Amino acid sequence: MSALDLELRVPSRRLDASLRLDAGQTLALMGPNGAGKSTLAAALTGTLPGQRHAVQGRLTLGDRVLLDSVRGVRVPTHRRGVGLMAQTPLLFPHLDAVGNVAFGRRGLGERRTTARRAARRWLDRVGAGEFAQARPWQLSGGQAQTVALARALAAEPELLVLDEPLNALDVTAASRMRAVLRELLADQTAILVTHEILDALTLADRTAILHDGRVVAAGPTRELFTRPPNVFAARLAGLNLVQRDGESLAFRAADVVVSAGEPDATAAVRFPVRVLSLEPRGEHALLRGAGAEGIAAGVELHAEVDVQLASGLDTAPGAPLWFGVPAAGLREY
Numbered sequence: 001m002s003a004l005d006l007e008l009r010v011p012s013r014r015l016d017a018s019l020r021l022d023a024g025q026t027l028a029l030m031g032p033n034g035a036g037k038s039t040l041a042a043a044l045t046g047t048l049p050g051q052r053h054a055v056q057g058r059l060t061l062g063d064r065v066l067l068d069s070v071r072g073v074r075v076p077t078h079r080r081g082v083g084l085m086a087q088t089p090l091l092f093p094h095l096d097a098v099g100n101v102a103f104g105r106r107g108l109g110e111r112r113t114t115a116r117r118a119a120r121r122w123l124d125r126v127g128a129g130e131f132a133q134a135r136p137w138q139l140s141g142g143q144a145q146t147v148a149l150a151r152a153l154a155a156e157p158e159l160l161v162l163d164e165p166l167n168a169l170d171v172t173a174a175s176r177m178r179a180v181l182r183e184l185l186a187d188q189t190a191i192l193v194t195h196e197i198l199d200a201l202t203l204a205d206r207t208a209i210l211h212d213g214r215v216v217a218a219g220p221t222r223e224l225f226t227r228p229p230n231v232f233a234a235r236l237a238g239l240n241l242v243q244r245d246g247e248s249l250a251f252r253a254a255d256v257v258v259s260a261g262e263p264d265a266t267a268a269v270r271f272p273v274r275v276l277s278l279e280p281r282g283e284h285a286l287l288r289g290a291g292a293e294g295i296a297a298g299v300e301l302h303a304e305v306d307v308q309l310a311s312g313l314d315t316a317p318g319a320p321l322w323f324g325v326p327a328a329g330l331r332e333y
Ligand SMILES: Nc1ncnc2c1ncn2[C@@H]1O[C@H](COP(=O)(O)OP(=O)(O)OP(=O)(O)O)[C@@H](O)[C@H]1O
Pocket: 012, 013, 014, 031, 032, 033, 034, 035, 036, 037, 038, 039, 040
């Protein structure tokens, strides 16, 4: 297991990011579209087009320097010890699952029988042993992704980069893959690119948020989303956000008190809203409203309401209601 230390710049894509990751930890890399997540992933694996000129900075993995643009050190992709699991499995169609998984080890000079034996072990570990003889076209999306995971792991990478590995999977296949990843990432240094807060929370010790090519927030995952340090983290955590006097007010849907009439002084802020929808969520319901006037005018706000309470309110689309938030539920950025 190796620690990761990077300071990378890709000027053509406006990426300028520094990150550190302890050996054996998983870091979730999050951020809006175009933030630079895939660019950073490709710079790590050494697969960015025009890599030689495009990427500057320093990258160390364990005690090995993989990139140092000042000293002219650039370790090529196949010698980095960085494995990639991409959004789509990209398996070789002419090889069966074992052949695909063994491929990387063969590339490192291992004998065919030894490589295939190791490949079978990895297929078993990811729960894909039964597909060993299958060709890629005989596999479902989820099955092919598990084979791709086995292939990435079979090369025994010091760092595993997973670029939105659950993206193309249906709900059942994604749940299964999440369970497999949870077990395998426990003692693997890894970077997981994801848009899903659930994946960050279940799979990653730490999370870094990229915005416009910069790391704008980083920390232990649970802490980052429970007490978002800034507006970028608050937005990803799904908090309500309203602008006031150049500041952002953030609050959780669970902290909103919904009422038919204007809230009393227990609410530090109050917003008149028009109902957009009421969506049942077990004992609670998610009430979506649009701010009707004042600082929240036109802003979509969410409140988590008790179904008993919701049943006593007029929640038809367009109905007027009030959202109030006590001081304890407010964060200002
Ligand atoms: N092939 C490319 N050629 C040139 N610029 C690119 C290319 N791909 C992405 N970019 C630019 O690089 C920047 C970072 O994009 P990148 O794809 O890394 O973001 P991302 O965070 O992975 O986004 P997404 O969540 O949509 O995958 C963006 O400004 C984007 O327009």
